[in-house]
Amino acid sequence: MTAYNLAAIAFTLFALATAGFLTCGSLVRMLMFLELMLNAANIALVALGGSAASQAYAAMLLVIAAAEAGVGLALIIALAGAFKTLEAENIKELKG
């Protein structure tokens, strides 16, 4: 596998995750697509970086992704309790 192929995989994964994030309505799925975007970034870091620093970034990114998932899920649970729904289009409190 060349670095070129790895980059193509990372880019494709990121594009698919973004498309999924923009099209799906559920908050939980949106969070999952976000995780995928982070993973795509991770692949790019490992594949293209080559140095120790980029490996360290990749490890840190995994931790941040885990923390983000924890905070995001907590928020989603609170929103689900308040609005009795997980569909983003039903939560429009900020409408002007």
Added chain:
Amino acid sequence: MEGNYYPLLKWILLAPLAGFAVNGLFGRKFLGEKFGGLVGSLAILVSFIFAALTFSDLLNLPPEYRLLRDTLYTWISAGSFVVEAAFRFDPLSAVMALIVTGVSFLIHVYSIGYMKGDAGYNRYFAYLNLFVFFMLILVLADNPLLMFVGWEGVGLCSYLLIGFWYEDPEKASAGKKAFITNRVGDAGFLIGLMLLFGLLASQGFAAMDFASLEKNAPLLTSATALGIGAPTLICLLLFFGATGKSAQFPLYVWLPDAMAGPTPVSALIHAATMVTAGVYMLARLHFLYELAPRALEVVMLVGCFTAFFAAVIGLLQKDIKKVLAYSTVSQLGYMFMAAGAGAFSASIFHLATHAFFKALLFLAAGSVIHGMSGEQDMFKMGGLKKEMPFTFLLMAAGWLAIAGVPGLSGFYSKDLILEKVFEHGGPAVWAVGVLTAGLTAFYTTRLFILTFLRARRGQGHAHESPLTMTLPMAALAVLAVAGGFLLKDRLFIFLEPLAAHGGEHSPLAARLMMASVGAGLAGILLAFPLTLPDAAAFLKNSLSRLHGIVFRKFYVDEIYGLLVIRPLKLFSDRVLFSLVDAGLIDGVLVNGSARACYAAGRALKRAQSGRLDIYALVFALGVTAMLFWII
């Protein structure tokens, strides 16, 4: 700077100011009617005493050193342009200061009786003191700018005193009329001053005191502005200011209306002091006017026309004060005629005698009005000789003095003016002057006959006025009778530098005098038969057109209303109010900015849909666009 430092000078000014402060701040509560008038009069008396002391010191100096100065502080200092709050006491301001304080004091004393029982008693004396203060600033100022402060100040006090009984809308609007008309003239005065200062400063002479101005004025002769010589333009603008303050054509209209104020005010402001400010200004700036013969010609012609015009209107007035008002306008015309003929000291002489006899006439008229409980219509008076013997005698003195009966003060000054006018202005102007003298004699005699002689035409009762009113009148009567004789030579020797044309008489003097005295006597004699009811009615019917025009004062007020006031009101209403104020400021700027914010909010609120997926889409598009731009 030349002139001796003389610290006493400021006290002439400060006494009336102190009187104003005491009466204005504490008058009503602590002084009341009993002491308010006393304090007001004493303030002026102190001022008069200081003026007299300064005057005697001035007389002890040799004639060429007769100039006392007192500088309080530097008023304006802008680069090389420095104006000081400085006062000067030279023969001209000495004469004026003595007239102002002396006549004012008598009128203050008279007011104690006249204003008795008025609700605004202390306010009245406060205003009167303030007026004297500003008048003294005007007279004693050592530069035209400080003079302008006094000039505006007396205008303000005139407004306050004309509209003194402000509950009456007519009187309040008379005050406004005086103020606004004066303002028109003041604009001319101010522009003239700026032009004078600007042109002198551009030549490198920024000093503004009268002595420096006199020295530097000849530099202006070569300068031009607006295509005519600078001195001529400046003099004309300053004279326009004088027509406002001294009630000359075309700005005289405020003075007859100014009779709405209390009568002593008319005597003080609109006969003896404020209206003479224009004449004083001309005499003070005579060096400037002598550089501008064309301007002097204009001054003489305007004075001549005003004298005649106002005397004609005065012939048919019913209101005793209105007759005197038009007479004042007419007499001021004489003063300007003299000034225009270059005889500045003659005009100051007439100013002095006029101050005496016109103040006397006004005070006597006030006494009559007081005695008749407010009646001013002469056709409801008559036969007051019996009930008011003192006023009758005193009024007679004033009447004969203004009519030009030989030996009394009006005779000397008017005669001198007519002689000078004949020499420098030609026979036509002189003839109008003589005719005016006849008219003057006629209308004052008419006033006298209708008021004091013949039988009573109204029902009103009359009573003689108290001593506080008759005594000041008596003092003025003495001055009106003897003033001319006493002053005629002394004044000219005293005013020496001004009296370049003063001393000697022309060979025709005796014959000219005969003519003017003849006109005066003819006026007096004609007035007796022509004021009989039958004769007056016959004249009125046979000359009804002319009578109508003169009786309506040549429709000058109506013409002003049509040409100036109506267009101005229309312009204010349509353009300034409807378009600018209501339309532009209220509509576009105030409400418009609020409405613009509101509309912007409505437009932008669509962007705030509250939908997360749309926000995410926009965000993604934004990031893509940025990436596209970067890469």
